[in-house]
Amino acid sequence: MANTTIYDVAGAAKVSLATVSRVMNNPEKVNPETREKVLKVIKELGYRPNAIARGLASRKSTTVGIVMADVSRAATSQLLGGIIDIAKKYDYAVKLFTMDATEDVRDVMRKVVAEQVDGILLLNDELEYDDMGMVVDMIQDAQIPLVLCNTIYTEKDVPTVAIDYVQATYDLTKGLIAEGKKHIYFASTVHKYSINRFKAEGYSKAMQDAGLEPLIFRTSGDVAVNTLHFQEFLKNNTIDALIGVRDSIAVSFINCAIKAGFRVPEDIKVVGLQNTKYAVLSRPTLTCIDTPVYDIGAVSMRLLTKYMSHEDVIDNKVFLPYSIVKRES
Amino acid sequence: MANTTIYDVAGAAKVSLATVSRVMNNPEKVNPETREKVLKVIKELGYRPNAIARGLASRKSTTVGIVMADVSRAATSQLLGGIIDIAKKYDYAVKLFTMDATEDVRDVMRKVVAEQVDGILLLNDELEYDDMGMVVDMIQDAQIPLVLCNTIYTEKDVPTVAIDYVQATYDLTKGLIAEGKKHIYFASTVHKYSINRFKAEGYSKAMQDAGLEPLIFRTSGDVAVNTLHFQEFLKNNTIDALIGVRDSIAVSFINCAIKAGFRVPEDIKVVGLQNTKYAVLSRPTLTCIDTPVYDIGAVSMRLLTKYMSHEDVIDNKVFLPYSIVKRES
DNA sequence: CTGAAAGCGCTTACAG
């Protein structure tokens, strides 16, 4: 089947190609009878307009660009799940772009812009804060609608969908303090990623408010590496609670602690911040802040569609409610 | 910054737009001096050709379509990691399409075709076997290069990158039998997904060869659901080994078994087939067939680039080597 | 309500 074009449809329906185009884009502007005739032919021929040609002519690609660090992380892929479902609903295609530490941020962004996406969802929480600024600037310069998805940048007024991480970790930490915990550690990553900064901020504030010293332990997201760190750590430190920036880090800690003879949660209470699938597959299951990851993806995509179709947006910052899922840890 | 076009570059460099185009696509055909002059202007203006216009004119979108069931599954997202890295290397953009059970397979595929991708990677292992056939037919009819990625379809000669799942589960099962295990269960999904069929085949064959009856237990991929199934199962059955089609299923089983008072691996040995991150985050860590998921993604994408650029392909079926990672379970 | 025509930003034979 050589792809059928709009000319084929026009010919078969004995109308001009302009009419066929109208049937697809402004059906109300064409006579019901002609419309039916054309629709019938479209169906018979299985015609679907060439998205590229349409994109060039209309200057809209109906494609959104997703910029992220690494697809394979659980939270990222769950965000993507929500994004894709909503994108599909509004008939946008989804293009993926990754940006790792070895790449030049500007190069990647130039490429994204050249791909002519109608809007961008930035979910890269592994950017250093300054790079975030650069990325935001480039997108805004190119006048492409942008929404930050589960990522936060406060230097500029950028549409954002996330949860209030500062408040969440603050409340969580306060809760642990109220239970009598004294040596509460916060396990973060070595790199000072933009998002973890806010998570640490709420934790630190709660500790200080209670007259305790914040104890931030930096390790790798790689299980093989952080296992060694945790083993060493457990030998030399007093700890009765741990908050992990990522669930995988928290679960890895649980395993190390139990193997070292500690009881979880009796000796050390462990809490995650994401509620990914890791949380229900650990033993004991992981108590978590239930970040509504799928929803953050979905809502951010929905917000982006509003910007792309120039709808009025009342509030450009959406902080979704979160809860704490008490499980066994 | 109103986007700079090829006309702007041509104007600034005092050459025709045809020359600018050649500098980008066939640099060897243009005089080195003019070439340098043009390249300088391109750099100064930060020019990047409009991918959509290029796509229309050249009839190549330099975009590949990834068709999958659900991004958020660990194995899928790791495949995607490999795919994206290689796609980037060969300068292809990546568009994502999901297809769940509620959607009409033909509709989704028509959309993929309309998006004008240059090639398709099919990684949907949640398709029933007949639907697989329909998808393959539609793509081949549209004459779009196709590679099956970690998915197998034997009714037609389709380029494929995977591991030999039949052989892998056969060997694995034989190994368990050799260790003296008699009640070896195979935990699969309720739906008869195409890929699991091959995994079950190798298992069943090994059991039959040893004069044992294959014991296939079907459950859900949802931890909350399969936990109930497993609890019930453990009360009523004799079992000394379990093979899980997905790591998450195997890990969930481990947790249920230990909570029910069994020792793993002493009483029940448990093995996974994927070696995802779940395998190192479980306690005991999960012994697995080490399916090289990232590599399968990468190799399949590389194979697809060959088809897209009409390179000769010696072997259109690639079965990557796998190993067994012996861990604690 | 419908058609003829210009144009979206490129690529690519075809001349020269």
Next chain:
DNA sequence: CTGAAAGCGCTTACAG
């Protein structure tokens, strides 16, 4: 080696 021109498959004012 370089430029003028046609064309990729659509959309969208503009006439009628």
